[in-house]
Amino acid sequence: MTAIFESRDRADAATEKLKIYAQPQRLMILSYLLRGERSVSDIDMATGIGQPALSQQLAALRQADVVKTRREGKQICYDLADESVRLCVRTMEALLTDQPDPKRVMKAATFLGTAAERPITGTGAAGFAKIL
Incomplete structure (x- = not known):
């Protein structure tokens, strides 16, 4: 590549x-x-x-x-559309928090399930960014 x-x-x-x-x-x-x-x-x-x-x-x-x-x-x-889109969105949610945690970013990037299988923390815009 x-x-x-x-x-x-x-x-x-x-x-x-x-x-x-x-x-x-x-x-x-x-x-x-x-x-x-x-x-x-x-x-x-x-x-x-x-x-x-x-x-x-x-x-x-x-x-x-x-x-x-x-x-x-x-x-x-x-x-x-596909897993590459899912990966991109999950990774952005993990990265675009107030204080991104590299371990959480890697976990988001390698997680194979859906967001519905993960607990949601926070609410509003902050919760959106901290879904992981």
């Missing part, structure tokens, strides 16, 4: 990928989806993003292939 510093194309691709995650509402959605597949109404209730912003952010995540969808009658359910 080529290191980012060795390839401008690789650096550009990495930057574009990071832009998807670097939006507060999208990051909130992705964090919530660590718990598994959810309907649009579930995502709305949990994040409080509201329409039409939620629809716009979900469309951006779909377009970037970060989430996948499944239709259930009239409802559309969303889930993280």
Whole structure:
């Protein structure tokens, strides 16, 4: 694998990928989806993003292939696209705390289960960042 510093194309691709995650509402959605597949109404209730912003952010995540969808009658359910997305979101949650603990970051990066299997500590924005 080529290191980012060795390839401008690789650096550009990495930057574009990071832009998807670097939006507060999208990051909130992705964090919530660590718990598994959810309907649009579930995502709305949990994040409080509201329409039409939620629809716009979900469309951006779909377009970037970060989430996948499944239709259930009239409802559309969303889930993280794959394990690489799950790894990225879990690692960001571990890193982006007030005082990241390297051991917790490594544990998040290597954890194979879902966030629902881990205890949630804290509430609000701080809890979001400290889910691990």
